Every structure is written in structure tokens, then in C-alpha cells.
Amino acid sequence: MTSLSIIGGGSLGLLLGGKLSRAGCAVTIVTKTAEQAERLAEAGITIEDAVAGEPSVTVPIEAVAVEDASATDGLALLTVKQTALTDNFMKWLADIVPIGATVVLFQNGVGHVDKLRLGLPGRELLVAVTTEGALRTGPTTVLHTGKGEIRIGEWGLSHDEEWDANNQNSREDALKTPFVLESLFKQAGFTVILSNKLEEAVWRKLLINAVINPLTALLRVRNGQLPATRERMELMRALFDETYTILSNRGLAEERDALWQSVLAVCDSTKRNESSMLQDVLSGRETEVDAINGAVSRLAAEQGMKAPWNDAICALVKAT
Structure with missing residues (x-):
């Protein structure tokens, strides 16, 4: 079973965490407050579907507050907003994300990739662009308000380096993590595109x-x-x-x-x-x-x- 950490208990963090956990991933949500972590650990994540109109689903989840978090297992999804990327947060992130780990960046806007590259040397950073709509309606509840897609790639990857299953070039090892992510997200019901034009x-x-x-x-x-x-x-x-x-x-x-x-x-x-x-x-x-x-x-x-x-x-x- 693949295990991963989702750093951020907001709308997107809960949506990704709930759907990935339901698909069989061992997910740990890292939250800003101990109160939200306790409630998630007790009640799980409830996903309400405004897209297909299906009944809500509650999924058990592991959760821990930032102050109590230990090192990740090597794969982390960073779903906090850019405003959270303070100096103190970056120092904490460097402590819990080990060298060689992969961090997938879900931030809006631009500028965060360079900041995270400086703060997390020796880690593989992938950038995710998503059009999924999510609205957190409570500390343990998220409404899926619009189905979109998730594009994953490297910032700065040249367009002549193909991201496909037939790739046998020198980037083959580096592409293993994106292929794993593609599989995980698809199992969870998301539309995923590995992009060399990110x-x-x-x-x-x-x-x-x-x-x-x-x-x-x-x-x-x-x-x-x-x-x-x-x-x-x-x-x-x-x-x-x-x-x-x-x-x-x-x-x-x-x-x-x-x-x-x-x-x-x-x-x-x-x-x-x-x-x-x-x-x-x-x-x-x-x-x-x-x-x-x-x-x-x-x-x-x-x-x-x-x-x-x-x-x-x-x-x-x-x-x-």
C-alpha cells in the first residue's frame, strides 16, 4: 500500500486526502491546528459530491497537527496556500521532509517553486496544476464543487523531453514518481495528465x-x-x-x-x-x-x- 502525507487540511487537502484514502492509499493529513487533527482522526473526512449528486461518503483518515508531525515517508502533497510559506514554516518543512523525498506543489500563482527549491535542497519537487473545485464546509467535511483535472510535471522541463510510458531516455528514473502519482490519482477518480509543457x-x-x-x-x-x-x-x-x-x-x-x-x-x-x-x-x-x-x-x-x-x-x- 502506498503511503503519503498531505500537508494542509484545507479544501483541496481534504478532497485529495479523502479520495486517495478511499482508493486504498495510507494517507496522513498534517493540519495547522491540533483541534482539526483530533476531529479528523475521530470522524474521518466526509466528502459531499455536488458534481454527480451522489450520497456523501465518510472515509477514515490519519491526522496529525504540524506541531506533532514526524518525518514523512518520502511522498508529500503540499496543499497549503502561498501565504503559509513563511520562514518558520519552511524550516519546519525541511525538518520533516527527508533528503530524496518527493514533494508535489499544489499552490496557486507563481514564485513558490523557487522559494521551495531554496528551502528544500536535495528533494524532488513536482508542480501540480489543478482545476478541481473544492469547498471546505467544516473541519472534517469538504464539498466537491466541480470536476476538473490535475496536471503534474517539473517546472522548467524542456518540451523535447517526453512524459509518456514509452520514454526510455535518461530521465526514466526521475519519471517513476510521476507515474506512481498518475496511477494513485486515477484510482481515486481524478483525471490526471503528466505534462512536459507545465x-x-x-x-x-x-x-x-x-x-x-x-x-x-x-x-x-x-x-x-x-x-x-x-x-x-x-x-x-x-x-x-x-x-x-x-x-x-x-x-x-x-x-x-x-x-x-x-x-x-x-x-x-x-x-x-x-x-x-x-x-x-x-x-x-x-x-x-x-x-x-x-x-x-x-x-x-x-x-x-x-x-x-x-x-x-x-x-x-x-x-x-
Whole structure:
């Protein structure tokens, strides 16, 4: 039986943990608080399905608080937000993730890969980009609000290195862990793609997050309500066009109109979802706006461009 640790007991951590555990993985959830760890250990994870409308399922789970966590078994999924990647957290992470272990990074935005490479030398870091929708409705309960996909790859892998089962090149050993992950996630019911073009997927996800997350947070609406009025659509389009222009200069190759339709499709497929930024604003927590819209503004500055919409959005979210 494969064992892994999921570091982070938020929406995505609970969704991944519950489904992987149900599929036969030995999963340990590492939570921020001892209270959540105790409740998970007692009650398990309850997954409510808003996608297929199936009855809720409760899955037993091992859980431990950050303060009590010991070394991982060599495979960890990091599902905390970028705001959690403080100096103290990075030191703790380096202590419990042994040299040679694999860490899969599920953070939104950009900038975290370089930080984690510096903080976790000697570990294999894989990047995951997911469009799964999840909403934590309690310390032990998660609502699966929208089915998407999980793309896994290495940040910086060149496009001429193929990620497929027929690969016999010098990267064969390094690809064993991604193949294991692909199998685990598929057994758990997720759609998984091993990607040798992950940077483009990251830019695509950054664009979608840069439009949906801050606007839902500012307007206090769920994803599906965002395109409901002409005024909201105009806001979305202005922010989209500016962000698309900036990211297309960094490797985002998808056509503008097709990607705009993808943004609208994500709003529809996750229409019941409260974006993570909306959840943070409603709870009075620090948001990831600096890692999303702030990152877009920084990328624009590197190109000698201005990003007035992203600048304004960033300032407004911080002011709420």
C-alpha cells in the first residue's frame, strides 16, 4: 500500500486526502491546528459530491497537527496556500521532509517553486496544476464543487523531453514518481495528465485565477454568479485582456478567444464554489492576491509594461 502525507487540511487537502484514502492509499493529513487533527482522526473526512449528486461518503483518515508531525515517508502533497510559506514554516518543512523525498506543489500563482527549491535542497519537487473545485464546509467535511483535472510535471522541463510510458531516455528514473502519482490519482477518480509543457499550464491557471478569484472576493459572489450581469462581464473582460497580453509574452500560447471561453467554462463548472480568495476575505485571512495579481503586475514590470487593472485589483483586495 502506498503511503503519503498531505500537508494542509484545507479544501483541496481534504478532497485529495479523502479520495486517495478511499482508493486504498495510507494517507496522513498534517493540519495547522491540533483541534482539526483530533476531529479528523475521530470522524474521518466526509466528502459531499455536488458534481454527480451522489450520497456523501465518510472515509477514515490519519491526522496529525504540524506541531506533532514526524518525518514523512518520502511522498508529500503540499496543499497549503502561498501565504503559509513563511520562514518558520519552511524550516519546519525541511525538518520533516527527508533528503530524496518527493514533494508535489499544489499552490496557486507563481514564485513558490523557487522559494521551495531554496528551502528544500536535495528533494524532488513536482508542480501540480489543478482545476478541481473544492469547498471546505467544516473541519472534517469538504464539498466537491466541480470536476476538473490535475496536471503534474517539473517546472522548467524542456518540451523535447517526453512524459509518456514509452520514454526510455535518461530521465526514466526521475519519471517513476510521476507515474506512481498518475496511477494513485486515477484510482481515486481524478483525471490526471503528466505534462512536459507545465509552464504553459501554470500561466493558463494563473490567468484564470487572476480573473475569477479577486473579482469573486471583491463582489462577494460564488464563481457561477460572476458572469451573471453585463457589468461583471465587463470587469472580467478588462482584467482578462490585460492579463492575457502580459502572460502571452511569457509563453502562454492558447488563443485569446478560446481562453476567454475557458474562463467562462470554469465559472460554470465550479458555479457552486467559493474561490479560495473569497473564503479568505470572508474569514479575515491574508489572501494570495500578491502571488496571483501581484505576480502579474511584477511580470508586466519585467517587460516594461503597465498593469493598471491588476495593480488596482491587488490594492482593492488588500484593502477589504
